[in-house]
Amino acid sequence: MLKAMLGEAWLAMGANRLRAALTMLGMVIGVGAVVIMLAIGQGAQYAVQQTISTMGSNLFIILSGSLTAGGVRSGAGGGPTLTVGDANAIDELDGVANAAATHQGGRQLVYGSQNWSTQVIGTTPAYLGARAWNVVNGAAFGDSDVRSATRVALIGKTVAENLFGSEDPVGKTMRIQQSPFVVVGVLGPKGQNLDGRDQDDTVIIPLSTAQRQVFGTPFLGSVRMIMVQAESAEGMERTMADVTALLRQRHRLREGMPDDFFIRNLSAAAESEAETTRTMSILLGAIASISLLVGGIGIMNIMLVSVTERTREIGIRMAIGARQADILMQFLLEAIMLSFAGCLLGLVLGLGIALGINAVTGMVVVISGSAALVAFAVAATVGIFFGWYPARKAARLDPIEALRYQ
């Protein structure tokens, strides 16, 4: 029975293709907007999760130099104001899990006849802790390597693949800036970060070695950046305040003098980026609701026209034994079919646009089966809600009046 009715609904829709297509338009746009909204919204959520899980949680960084009101950085004397001593002192603070001074820059690596340009990070073992980064092959260097400035290196997966190919890099010697470095370990894969940069394209070496052999810093013991990991998300604000106080004291900054460093909450930065996309998806949600409303009214309108046009048909059906419920079901199915067809086109449109957004802006979009499910649920709801009144009107027709209708 239901199958027969579906077939008839399909026929009825096919009988007036252009009209059906125009009626669907509102649904197409509405569902399309729903799909894009979900793709972007879930994408933002995914990106934040991804960032936090690969970047490490509860992180903030301290940068040398101060930020004046105008946004111009004016470090005292131009050199870095932070020191390795600052990093060690921060590490001792309550609420701090890890504090690692870092110095990084782009350098060329050479191994045999291969070479590869990558980012070299000079830091301490605490850095690996802060970023929850483990060594999958070989072993990390220790504090003693930092103290004695040994030439050892941990390499990311991308570097390992490009420089060593299928060889096992551990124990091999490569060159950074003419200096030979022994690869002691390969880092676990992290994938892309929020900006789309490959985090596995990196080399980590002891800070002291980096400063002496690779970057040639004039002020040994000074660093441009310290990465700090708080013990908990709740303790983040407090820890940042404590660090600020500690650094002001260590740098002998008097009351009223501006900070000679700048603190940036990385986790919050990721959150605020997500917030922007969330605002965008709310906007899309508004467009979606309005289009669905307009689309639904369109369906209701066309179904009312259809009921009037087919009054005689309804009379005939009743005369041969259709119950009110049968007529109701028939027109409801037609409305739902219209809205489902619109929904299907909307899904395709939405997916296309979401993929387009991803291709053009690089914004992370997540396309999930649940989005399709939501879209179909919405379509069914719209179809039933707006199809109900016309269908009920059809079902309540008087058989004799309907048969007499010309």
Add this chain to the structure above:
Amino acid sequence: MTEPVIRVAGLGKSYATAAGLFTALKGVNLEVREGEYIAIMGPSGSGKSTFMNLLGCLDTPTCGEYWLAGENVAHLDNDSLARLRNRTLGFVFQGFNLLSRVSLQDNVALPLVYAGVDKEARRARARLLLDKVGLGRYAESLPNRISGGQQQRVAIARALVNAPHLILADEPTGNLDSHTSEEIMRLFNELNGEGITVILVTHEPDIAAHAKRQVRFLDGEIVSDHLTEHAPC
């Protein structure tokens, strides 16, 4: 004595019009037994169609009683009336009233859809009835491809598809020429020969002559009710 297929007592129907209450049917009494063949005649506006619509459970009376196959119809709800229209009787209209968008076979099978019969059985039964009215080869055609007389045959096949007790036909030959009318009447004769009760409305004495009993309406009342006198040939 067997229970009559139709028993109507004091059946009346009034319409509220701009000019006041208009009584189209004034307390009609009638009994129809299984296998009868009745022609209803009378001038235009005498209430024939009003009466047929009541018999066909398409309309509800203002007063009176109506038993159809032993069931008191006057007090039934919509769904029960639909069931009677579907299973107990078949209605044939002057204007054929086929659905123009679906094939003849699907037209004939439509009552079976509402009876909840499955697809294969619907097909088979519709084919059988189309063959019976001699139109099996047009099963897949649309109604507008065939003549009026053929359309009326399809409509009769549709009325028969659920094996009803009786066939009600309101001026079934009203839109047809006399030759085609005769063909349709032969079909009704044949059906009646098989034991199906037939009640039809007509203005033509020639058509009415096919029936075994003639009932005449005037101003919403039955004024005569007698067996057909066959002219000696």
